[in-house]
Amino acid sequence: MADFEMGTEQREAFLADLHVGVLAIERDGKGPLAVPIWYAYADGDVLISMAADSAKTTLLRRAGRATMTVQDERPPYRYVSVEGPVSIEAYDDVDAYDIEAVAKRYLGDEAGAQYAAANPSWEGTVIARITPERWLTVDYGAG
Numbered sequence: 001m002a003d004f005e006m007g008t009e010q011r012e013a014f015l016a017d018l019h020v021g022v023l024a025i026e027r028d029g030k031g032p033l034a035v036p037i038w039y040a041y042a043d044g045d046v047l048i049s050m051a052a053d054s055a056k057t058t059l060l061r062r063a064g065r066a067t068m069t070v071q072d073e074r075p076p077y078r079y080v081s082v083e084g085p086v087s088i089e090a091y092d093d094v095d096a097y098d099i100e101a102v103a104k105r106y107l108g109d110e111a112g113a114q115y116a117a118a119n120p121s122w123e124g125t126v127i128a129r130i131t132p133e134r135w136l137t138v139d140y141g142a143g
Helices: 008-016 055-063 099-107 109-117
Strands: 021-025 033-037 040-042 045-051 065-072 078-090 125-130 134-139
Touching (some): 008 040
Antiparallel strands (some): 045 125, 078 125, 078 134
């Protein structure tokens, strides 16, 4: 059987490409909350911005852990799933997360700049930092 697991370099390159992630967070008495998100990958951690008073933030604080999956739906299929503890940090305390750069990555230069300019202070924004403990990767083109 072929080995379809990505190596570290392939995983890092895949995460640097443009993909929408799906963040999954445990909820009491329900299935996990699973929502599409923009993300940045810096210094080995996954960084996600969100409102400090959002359901995502509340659930992350309670659970203390999360999973994020990113995928490429085009054949040959590839995906990366990362799971680990989460810390919630003030937006201003995280140098590695540049909201304008992330917005431009997902929306293009013009629309990304407009998005970032709409709220220049990003007051009330926090960064969720997932520190990877477990990786699951597949690249069906590697076999």
